[in-house]
Structures are given as C-alpha cells and as structure tokens.
Amino acid sequence: MTRIDQLLAHAAQIDSPTAQLDAELLLAFVLEKPRSYLYTWPDKTVTEAQVAAFMTLLERRQRGEPVAYLLGRQGFWTLDLQVAKHTLIPRADTELLVESALQLADASSTLKVLDLGTGTGALALALASERPLWAVTGVDRIESAVALAQNNQRQLQLANVEFLSSHWFSALTAQRYDLIVSNPPYIADNDPHLQQGDVRFEPLSALVSGPDGLDDIRLIIAQAPSYLTANGWLLLEHGFDQASAVRELLQQAGFIDVSSQRDLSGHQRISLGRLPSLS
The missing domain is CATH 1.10.8.10 (Ubiquitin-associated (UBA) domain)
Structure with missing residues (x-):
C-alpha cells in the first residue's frame, strides 16, 4: 500500500x-x-x-499543463474561481487592477463599472465583492467564457454584477460607465514566451494582439471615451515593457492624470487615465 x-x-x-x-x-x-x-x-x-x-x-x-486547468479552480483576490481551457488563468499580478480601482472610490460610492474581456469574471467579481453598491458589468466575446463567469457569479452569490456577450464595446450602445477596467490580450504575435510555461496551454485569443501586442489596447483606448462618464477612469493591464506606449496612447486620446503602477515584481504593469469633464 x-x-x-x-x-x-x-x-x-x-x-x-x-x-x-x-x-x-x-x-x-x-x-x-x-x-x-x-x-x-x-x-x-x-x-x-x-x-x-x-x-x-x-x-x-x-x-506542462497548468495546475489551474487540472484542478478546474484558481484563487484570485479573496475568491475561488472555476476556470476552463477557453479562458485565461487569473494571475496575482492582475490583482493590481483590483487594488487600483478600489482606491479610486470608497465603499459608499455608487459607480457603474465595466470589465472588458472578463474571461472567468475575475476582475468583475472581485470588484463586486468589495463594493456592494457598485453595479458591475463584465463582457466577453466568447460565449463559453460568459457562461463560466455567470457560473462563478452564482457560486459566489453576488447580486451586483452581470455578464454579457460583447466584443469589447459592441453590445453596449448608449451606455456610460464611471470606471472601465480591462486585462486585454497584449502579447506580440511572434513573442517567444508563447512557447514557454503555462501560456502554451492558454487560448491565444486571450494573449495575442498584433505585431506589437497593442492592437486591442489601441481599440479600447480609442473607443472608451464614448462609454465613460465625465471624470470616468480607464484602467488597463499591459506588458512589462509597454507602459510608456500605453501612457502615450491614453494622452493622445485626451485622457488626463495618466500614470502607471508597478506589480509585485516591480514592473509597470497597469496604466490608467481619467476622461476630463466637458467644462
């Protein structure tokens, strides 16, 4: 035995x-x-x-198959989430997006929040769990990802979050949000890291975004002003060497108070900016 x-x-x-x-x-x-x-x-x-x-x-x-896929579960923030091979595995570095978003408004605020490319629902669910008064929407173009996020919502019993099928903003006509967060694909399509480690098993659609990895970030930054309220914030995760380029894109799109924040390894991992008021 x-x-x-x-x-x-x-x-x-x-x-x-x-x-x-x-x-x-x-x-x-x-x-x-x-x-x-x-x-x-x-x-x-x-x-x-x-x-x-x-x-x-x-x-x-x-x-090389990731442990999260073998178990079908992954911890993120304070949550235990179901994961599947059609979604990106939530990572600790992405918790910086949650921390940064929470610092923008206190628990008594009543914000409308959008999570673009929600995948497992990790960002949306973490924000909804910390801010019960926020109305959080998570969207993804992959129907099975939306179903997975909805299942995580039911397991966590969070009533202030919903998940919809949408390719970025495509299904969100005439809606405005106080805060938009996203961990979009940001790896260049010829990056050698795609052949290494856990990412070999993760969906390319959640990882790769054009020759320099910035195609989806460009689209989000260009379209976000039409979906943000005055003084609304856009927060984006990106590659460790993309912060300068992302800040420049935000400034070119008219965002102010643009800055970047560092992850657990000391890399500038997220960048954010505020849409100014019309006045």
Whole structure:
C-alpha cells in the first residue's frame, strides 16, 4: 500500500519550478481533502484508484499543463474561481487592477463599472465583492467564457454584477460607465514566451494582439471615451515593457492624470487615465 508521504516525495521530483506545491495541490484534489490533511496524516494509505488518478494528473503536469486547468479552480483576490481551457488563468499580478480601482472610490460610492474581456469574471467579481453598491458589468466575446463567469457569479452569490456577450464595446450602445477596467490580450504575435510555461496551454485569443501586442489596447483606448462618464477612469493591464506606449496612447486620446503602477515584481504593469469633464 502507498502512503501520502511516499507519493509526495515521488511527485516533488517532477520538472516544475513549483514541484512540491503542485504535488500537494493535485494530491489534495484527488483525496478531496485540504492540503493540511497531507501533513496531518502523512502515513495514511491511498487506494490504488487514487494513486492512478494522482499519477495521471502528475504526468499531465509534467508535460506542462497548468495546475489551474487540472484542478478546474484558481484563487484570485479573496475568491475561488472555476476556470476552463477557453479562458485565461487569473494571475496575482492582475490583482493590481483590483487594488487600483478600489482606491479610486470608497465603499459608499455608487459607480457603474465595466470589465472588458472578463474571461472567468475575475476582475468583475472581485470588484463586486468589495463594493456592494457598485453595479458591475463584465463582457466577453466568447460565449463559453460568459457562461463560466455567470457560473462563478452564482457560486459566489453576488447580486451586483452581470455578464454579457460583447466584443469589447459592441453590445453596449448608449451606455456610460464611471470606471472601465480591462486585462486585454497584449502579447506580440511572434513573442517567444508563447512557447514557454503555462501560456502554451492558454487560448491565444486571450494573449495575442498584433505585431506589437497593442492592437486591442489601441481599440479600447480609442473607443472608451464614448462609454465613460465625465471624470470616468480607464484602467488597463499591459506588458512589462509597454507602459510608456500605453501612457502615450491614453494622452493622445485626451485622457488626463495618466500614470502607471508597478506589480509585485516591480514592473509597470497597469496604466490608467481619467476622461476630463466637458467644462
């Protein structure tokens, strides 16, 4: 019979920068137990069926498949979200968008907020969970992504957020928002990083945006003024080396108070600007 500690010791040798964590998450998933159980009961034996299931997941991870896709779940902000292969995996760096948006208005405000390219709904759901008085809308052009975000909403029981099918602003005629956030595709179509790590398994439509990675950002910045209220804010995630270009695009489109903010690694990861009032 195979024990928990034996499985973990074997699995920790896989070719992954987070091998130990990967093994713990996958084994806890197979056993339907929290990770703490693995170290509380290291000498517990595992059934042959559980060993087989664990080894299958481990082999898929060894080939590079992201743990989030293997588990079907990913943590973001304070939320546990369902993920699928047709959506981008929410990442910790994107939480900077949430932090920055929350700093623009306090909990007593009643803003209308739009999340463009919502995917799993991570940004929209995080903002809705922190600001119950905000009316949040998340849109995505992929119908299955909209369905996934709606399912996450139901699981989290958040009533102040809705998800719609829309290719950026296409289905939002005559609507205005106080705040627009987006983590759009921003990788150049020939970027070598597309052949490395987890992104090999993520949908290209959520990653790639033209020769310099800025095609979708250009479109969003150009069209956003027609959907923002006076003094409304636009916040965009972008590549680590794109901040200067994005700030210039924002300024050319008439945004003021333009700035960039740094992520956990010290890179300028998001840029934002305010649409001035007509007066």
